[in-house]
Amino acid sequence: MDSLGSLGVFVRAGEARSFTVAGQQLGISSSAVSKAIVRLEARLGVRLFHRSTRNVSLTPEGALFLERCRRILGEVEAAEMELSQTQSAPRGKLRISLPSIGTPFMNRLAEFKRRYPEVELEIDCTDRLVEVIEEGFDAVIRTGEPNDSRLMSRTIGSFRLVMVGSPDYFRRAGLPREPEDLAGHDRLLYRYPNTGKLQPWPLCRDGQPAGIGAERQASMVTNTLEPQVCFAEQGLGIACVPDISIRRQLDDGTLVSVLDDYNQDRTMLRVLWPSSRQLSPKLRAFVDFIAGSPLAA
Known part of the structure; x- marks a missing residue:
């Protein structure tokens, strides 16, 4: 389990290209991220990141290892989801991003929260085009055509x-x-x-x-x-x-x-989520709920 934890830290850091951002997403300090990466590199006997005073970047070996780790963690997540689907109601933190046009959805999100009280909503409202995977979002609502092949999407309506x-x-x-x-x-x-x-x-x-x-x-x-x-x-x-x-x-x-x-x-509205991410009960509930929103019609 310690090894899986180190792989999880590495994947976050590799996707974010930042120890600080990875730490923020994981709720730990950047120094804790750095130490976990150093221990992983020592165990593997290979350097995974180029480091400078201003940024970090993956080495060729690190980029290859990142793809493998994504698949490994995806399988673990899938196994966990298979088990969780058989039991608990939607629960846990759900991190979503909405553009300012998404403000009319707030009443619907409040209704979602009342229906699923054990889901902790973390809502980011910005017109900046967020990096869904790199910034650790579970789902985003966006306008226009999706242009990231790593994301799944579902049309939820349109506006003029x-x-x-x-x-x-x-x-x-x-x-x-x-x-x-x-x-x-x-x-x-x-x-x-x-x-x-x-x-x-x-x-x-x-x-x-x-x-x-x-x-x-x-x-x-x-x-x-x-x-x-x-x-x-x-x-x-x-x-x-x-x-x-x-x-x-x-x-x-x-x-x-x-x-x-x-x-x-007319412009389309869509909900998008990482294709590598299993539809957990909380994410499935959110996608199904928001797609049925009359405000998106």
Whole structure:
């Protein structure tokens, strides 16, 4: 069992490329991780990591050993899961990540917690594209197409980007009726955290992009959703935001959508989890539950 523990520490460190991050994920100090790796290297008689004052990286032998260890630990995990499936209800820590668009799921997550009280939820909300495996997440909710072959996915719904502003703003600035009318309006823009690019607005005429460049008439630029919604409600401009994030505002009239005839955009929402990871009772319960969420429809 001590050997399996050392292999687990090595896999975490190898995937994270950091003793500090591995320690944080395992709940131990970075020095404890380093000592476990040193003992493992001494037992194997081979160097697994290149070390410098700034970072660590796998040696060729370490990279080969990492793949073997993943398979070994995967088999152990599978055996444990087979046993646990026959008995206990979902329990234990479940680490998940949601983009800011996932905020509407919070009521559903609260319901999940009430249904499965022995599951400890650790929720990370960020528009940064997290590294699911390297950062130790059990599952994430993401938009768009999955691009990591190491992940399994399940579609849980879709949403539409809509252009919205407050009634007061449109009384003052006028209601845009054509995409080109945006040239006379203040716009509350979103910048992708991972690429630094501004989000284009999905306006089309006869299948061709319409409107003005994303960088023009920027009243505000942000890399998360909440400021866009807040500023739009305060009458400071037009925002392009997911419809599922502003259903309440659209229903009570504090925000009004415009240019809907020029916007047929739809984006998929998916839940993803590591393909090497067995569907434990807690993870299976979460995937099945969130996929049935009416907020994702």
